Amino acid sequence: MEKVDNQGPQKQAERMRRLTETAKDTTMGKVLRQFWHPIALSKSVAPGTAKRVRLLSEDLTLYRGESGTVHLVGARCAHRGTLLHTGWIEGDQVRCMYHGWKYDGNGQCTERPAERAGTEGHVRIPAYPVREYCGVIFTYMGEGAAPDFDLPRRMFCEQEGVFLLQRKEIWPCNWLQVAENSLDAVHVSFAHQMGKVGAFGQAIPAEVPEVSYEETSAGICQTAVRKLGDKNQVRVSDWTFPYGNTVIIPNVNPNDPWMEVTNWMVPIDDEHTIRISLRAVPSTSQEADDALKRYFDECDDYNSTDYHDELFAGHYPDDPLVRLTSAQDYVALIGQGTIADRASECLGASDRGISMFRKILWREMEAVETGKPPKQWKRLEKPPQFMDYTKKTA
Numbered sequence: 001m002e003k004v005d006n007q008g009p010q011k012q013a014e015r016m017r018r019l020t021e022t023a024k025d026t027t028m029g030k031v032l033r034q035f036w037h038p039i040a041l042s043k044s045v046a047p048g049t050a051k052r053v054r055l056l057s058e059d060l061t062l063y064r065g066e067s068g069t070v071h072l073v074g075a076r077c078a079h080r081g082t083l084l085h086t087g088w089i090e091g092d093q094v095r096c097m098y099h100g101w102k103y104d105g106n107g108q109c110t111e112r113p114a115e116r117a118g119t120e121g122h123v124r125i126p127a128y129p130v131r132e133y134c135g136v137i138f139t140y141m142g143e144g145a146a147p148d149f150d151l152p153r154r155m156f157c158e159q160e161g162v163f164l165l166q167r168k169e170i171w172p173c174n175w176l177q178v179a180e181n182s183l184d185a186v187h188v189s190f191a192h193q194m195g196k197v198g199a200f201g202q203a204i205p206a207e208v209p210e211v212s213y214e215e216t217s218a219g220i221c222q223t224a225v226r227k228l229g230d231k232n233q234v235r236v237s238d239w240t241f242p243y244g245n246t247v248i249i250p251n252v253n254p255n256d257p258w259m260e261v262t263n264w265m266v267p268i269d270d271e272h273t274i275r276i277s278l279r280a281v282p283s284t285s286q287e288a289d290d291a292l293k294r295y296f297d298e299c300d301d302y303n304s305t306d307y308h309d310e311l312f313a314g315h316y317p318d319d320p321l322v323r324l325t326s327a328q329d330y331v332a333l334i335g336q337g338t339i340a341d342r343a344s345e346c347l348g349a350s351d352r353g354i355s356m357f358r359k360i361l362w363r364e365m366e367a368v369e370t371g372k373p374p375k376q377w378k379r380l381e382k383p384p385q386f387m388d389y390t391k392k393t394a
């Protein structure tokens with residue numbers, strides 16, 4: 001009888017699965033730990049408060065001391081393991097609510113009220129450096145000293161005359177399919193025409209684009225060209241390894257300037273992703289700025305996950321931009337499953353951004369496994385010039 005050789009598909013499934021892993025003891029988890037990661041919005045942690053967060057499959061306590069400085073330490077108290085965010089903040093330290101052990105921002109225990117004073121020196125919990133940038137809190141969870149805070153910087157956000165808007169959503173799927181979606185310019189012509197057509201779907205029409213991809217010092221430059229009559233609409237993404245996508249998108253009001261948006265698809269663990277968005281909007285008039293801020297305030301609590309059943313029944317939010325665009329991506333990506341089955345896909349030429357991304361990930365994983373130096377990623381000195389899309393075509 002002929003033997004069925006299913007080693008091939010199994011190996012392929014295993015190879016794909018390894019790309020999605022986020023824990024510290026996995027190769028991909030080690031690749032991811034070489035970078036700064038956004039973990040929360042600054043506005044979500046008031047001085048003197050703590051919250052529980054999870055990043056790269058690790059539970060953590062994020063707190064802001066009374067001085068205003070943010071700290072990130074392990075989730076649990078070293079004594080008997082209760083969750084530290086349920087305690088309280090004293091100065092720049094966090095005190096456990098169970099028996100009062102206290103920790104500083106370096107994870108050092110500084111007080112054990114029911115033990116002999118001065119014996120707490122050997123007690124530590126994990127702690128990671130944090131950095132606040134443009135209203136977003138970042139951390140570095142790798143070995144050794146943190147790299148320069150370079151890749152996450154967005155020069156447009158640092159300019160005078162722009163104001164910044166931040167939001168987040170948490171989705172029940174692996175980070176990689178959310179990241180791959182940002183290297184898939186074709187989906188814009190379909191997914192964002194689905195359900196309802198908002199400002200994004202109107203501005204980026206249904207014409208299928210010609211796509212091209214090039215590896216850069218920062219990540220991947222993605223170009224999508226759509227023919228609109230005798231003109232071309234050229235969309236360029238300044239995509240930053242391992243998952244940051246910077247593009248420009250239309251404003252809520254079609255007459256207002258387009259805004260630069262960076263989406264980071266951050267792995268909470270293998271089955272959850274926090275999508276953090278930083279938008280930089282050229283300030284026009286006080287009235288227009290206020291209207292946009294009001295609109296974003298209204299969108300703040302929207303998380304597509306909370307509307308899962310109605311979205312999958314085809315009921316999309318009645319919204320011109322942010323909620324609708326997120327909901328459309330949500331349906332496409334959650335529809336792939338919690339962890340997309342990449343061994344059964346059928347990639348075409350238009351998916352070459354995704355193929356390039358995976359090749360880079362395998363290359364970087366191999367570097368980790370063989371002890372070779374990883375690529376030294378650097379922010380582009382000259383990022384692509386985004387065209388003036390208020391004119392829509394060029």
Ligand code: FES
Nearest residue numbers: 077079080096099
């Ligand atoms: S568990 Fe935290 S002080 Fe006992």
Ligand SMILES: [Fe+2]
Nearest residue numbers: 187188191329
């Ligand atoms: Fe999308």
